[in-house]
Amino acid sequence: xxxxxxxxxxxxxxxxxxxxxxxxxxxxxxxxxxxxxxxxxxxxxxxxxxxxxxxxxxxxxxxxxxxxxxxxxxxxxxxxxxxxxxxxxxxxxxxxxxxxxxxxxxxxxxxxxxxxxxxxxxxxxxxxxxxxxxxxxxxxxxxxxxxxxxxxxxxxxxxxxxxxxxxxxxxxxxxxxxxxxxxxxxxxxxxxxxxxxxxxxxxxxxxxxxxxxxxxxxxxxxxxxxxxxxxxxxxxxxxxxxxxxxxxxxxxxxxxxxxxxxxxxxxxxxxxxxxxxxxxxxxxxxxxxxx
Numbered sequence: 001x002x003x004x005x006x007x008x009x010x011x012x013x014x015x016x017x018x019x020x021x022x023x024x025x026x027x028x029x030x031x032x033x034x035x036x037x038x039x040x041x042x043x044x045x046x047x048x049x050x051x052x053x054x055x056x057x058x059x060x061x062x063x064x065x066x067x068x069x070x071x072x073x074x075x076x077x078x079x080x081x082x083x084x085x086x087x088x089x090x091x092x093x094x095x096x097x098x099x100x101x102x103x104x105x106x107x108x109x110x111x112x113x114x115x116x117x118x119x120x121x122x123x124x125x126x127x128x129x130x131x132x133x134x135x136x137x138x139x140x141x142x143x144x145x146x147x148x149x150x151x152x153x154x155x156x157x158x159x160x161x162x163x164x165x166x167x168x169x170x171x172x173x174x175x176x177x178x179x180x181x182x183x184x185x186x187x188x189x190x191x192x193x194x195x196x197x198x199x200x201x202x203x204x205x206x207x208x209x210x211x212x213x214x215x216x217x218x219x220x221x222x223x224x225x226x227x228x229x230x231x232x233x234x235x236x237x238x239x240x241x242x243x244x245x246x247x248x249x250x251x252x253x254x255x256x257x258x259x260x261x262x263x264x265x266x267x268x269x270x271x272x273x274x275x276x277x278x279x280x281x282x283x284x285x286x287x288x289x290x291x
Contacts, residue, residue, distance in 0.1 A: 001121070001122050005124055005125055005223060006097055006124040008126065008136045011044075011133075019093055021090060023099070023111060025050045025056075025108040026099075029106075035100075038130075042142050050088075050098070050111055058077060058080065060072065071275040071276060073110075073253055073278075074252075075164075075274050078159070082118065085115075086155055088148075089148030090115075091154075092156055093122075095124075096123040097124055097125075098123065102221070103132075103217050103223070104126065104127065104260065105214070105217060107253065109253075110253050113256040118159060118160075119156075128221055128222045132220075163271055164274060165246055165271050166273070167280060169246075169273075170246065170273055170280070171286070174207045181246065182209070183246065184204050185212060185247050185255040186210075188212060191208075193288075199281060200281070211236050217257075226264060226265055226266065242262055242270055243269060243270065245270035247271070248280075250277050252276045258270070259271075259272060
């Protein structure tokens with residue numbers, strides 16, 4: 001069973017293993033249709049396409065002031081997500097593999113986290129992603145497969161609400177004796193409030209530490225070795241336990257890459273503030289930090 005990462009070599013050896021499903025999660029935040037176009041041009045053999053906006057998010061509720069009531073990438077409700085899993089043919093016995101073209105740092109990690117959120121541990125991200133697979137010379141296909149016909153029992157949910165927190169919990173984390181440690185997964189310049197290319201307000205949660213998710217990956221787009229990841233997070237966490245680490249980003253997508261890396265490092269399950277910065281700024285009474 002693979003529960004965090006799987007190498008291109010390991011996946012290649014299991015391409016025809018029964019009860020495995022591969023999901024192409026490629027996307028571009030600036031172009032929601034880019035992933036589907038890339039999938040049509042070529043994907044891993046047998047892979048289904050998982051659309052960030054249509055499959056891994058719920059409806060966005062915009063407000064007249066230019067903000068939203070939901071953040072940019074709200075989680076779908078559980079019933080909707082489970083219906084999607086059943087449509088894909090995912091059962092509680094399915095080994096799921098997700099990949100994207102950001103080394104797993106974008107929608108692949110999001111799908112990994114969401115499956116664990118509903119109680120499915122048999123899910124892993126392809127280390128190195130699309131580029132890692134193609135770089136090995138492994139086969140690709142432009143044929144769009146059909147989802148498996150439902151044959152097993154419908155997916156049974158076992159919710160893990162401990163993996164998710166909201167803005168109220170983040171506010172409580174500033175209290176002196178709170179065990180929670182808030183970690184901002186965005187680039188340093190966004191963390192410092194120097195620039196904000198996506199959301200209408202720049203800045204950060206004032207008591208957050210910066211933990212760019214890109215620091216968990218090599219320049220080639222693979223996750224760093226376990227000992228390096230463990231040392232990286234132990235330095236960030238200090239005396240805090242992994243279970244008390246709360247990650248956020250711009251909209252709750254790339255923060256999942258930090259949670260994946262934390263788990264792969266052997267430091268347990270952190271928590272996701274899924275609304276992230278795009279949710280935090282919807283309430284003008286919430287404080288904003290800048291350097």
